[in-house]
Amino acid sequence: MKEEILARISECGVPRDKIGLEFQENESLGHYSTSAAFLVARQKNISSKAAAEELAALIEKNNDGFFSRIEVAGAGFINFWISPAVFQKETLTILNKGEAYGKNDAGKGRKARVEYVSANPTGPIHIGNARGGPYGESLARTFLMSGYEVTREYYNNDIGGQIEKLGATLFYWYKKELGGDPIFPENGYQGEFPREIAVSAVAALGRDLKESDVDNLINFGLEEIYKENFDVLERLGIKYDIIREESELISSGATERAIEELRSRGFLKEYEGALWFAPKDEFLEDREAVVVKSDGTPTYFASDIAYHREKFKSGSNKIIDIFGSNHFGHIPKLRALTNIFGFSPDDFYVLLYQSVRVKRGGEVLKMSKRAGTYITAREVIDEVGPDAMIFSFLSSASTTHIDFDLEEVKKRNMKNPVYYVQYAYVRARNVIRKLGEYDSVSDLSVLASDTDILLMRKMAEFPDIIAETLKDFCVHRYTRYAYELARVFHNFYEKERVLNEDEPAKSARAALVEAFAGVMQNTLSVMGISSPEEM
């Protein structure tokens, strides 16, 4: 809907990106409004009121019945009311397009790769890691809605110091389980999880593992952790197209080849026996990092170079990495790789989400995987269900730190706004079911009450919501929109009848309800949330 209005305003000489068109929920300020006149006033050095009058008159001149009213208000705002016929026609379009309503072709013929979660395989996914799941998934779906071919990917740091520590921890519990009295390894992983794995390892691998067989134990442990973590992710509706493992990059020689390429092109320098990344480009940030240690082994960053080399050379148009904020220091190094591997820095995004703080009755719980004090994603899903968890996480902007109080979880379970949203959908589906067959209509002109119009307007906003999110990646916009759409429908449901209505209002309202159900389903879908028929 915005596109049409923007086109009409920009025809009158205001640059499209300067118009700042706003949807107005309260009709007293119009269906949409713009502050564009303030800009014109400055350019022409006239009063904002005069500029608004002038601009409004120009728009009115080209008006062909699209706007029912154009009004200057306040210090120079222009408020637009749009003809009911426009919204009635849009509602028919919704019915016509169904699942395709809201899609755009901004990414037609283009590819996007989105990496998210990528939790270290040293234990179960905890509540902090889990935040990246709904975020990445919803973003991936936004790209799909925009016509992109999307690859969802997960990176597994399945080798290195942390894995050795995991092995040592598992071996400790393995020995303990067999009745030995081993010493707990320094910096080993606390918590129940390693012990549970060790117990099943005794059953699966036998009782004769020696210290030199620790790799068997590690491989068994990693398998158990993968099983657990990808199962949890699947409960959140997340499935990956690519799961890349660091060990695989090393064993295939990809890491070695990437190092060699950087070396031959002069991007590595030697210092104190180690090889350092030294891109020497226009960036000013300090990005120096060890790529090959003085003992000759590559660091994790070496594999990251190989992995991003693969991403940048994969023919994708957009590359997106979603990390926790603690990876902040990693960004400049990764960004420096774009130029080196011939990828546009403007199409590479590293999106960070802030931490999740867990409280219990107001008291902050310190989360640490090593110390074994963390809340797992599975615990929360079991408690509130995947839909409520996804909606909760998506409700706040990725840049804000969120607090999660476990004492509130149970209470929130019943009161979670996701049910308000899903219930609106259920109500609509109920009406449609009870209607049975009804005549399809091509004329919705009887839909003219305030609640009819507001519902149609809100539905017509959906494609704009998708388009805006594609630009700024603020997927939390969806939860807001979903809530508002639901509220508008609940209002409609209270005030207007469908089943008892006479024709032609009955069929028209039926069409409206069906259109609503479609838009709501698409809204829930882009968040990765289910659309239940009953609750």
Place this chain on the structure above:
RNA sequence: GCCCCCGUAGCUCAAUUGGAUAGAGUGCUUGGCUUCGAACCAAGAGGUUCCGGGUUCAAAUCCUGGCGGGGGCACCA
């Protein structure tokens, strides 16, 4: 010490990217089921947007100086 994020109603979060009277949920007070499902609707109370200064028609938002919280600055991943 340097860098990033945050600070908005008792609590958890929004605010269309600088717009009009800062909004929702939750909690609290009150009214509404003989009518498509009340997991709903309606009404009320609740604010120095952490503090100071600046920029302009307009600041929660931008610049600056503080205060407070979180994270990062490894030959760990």
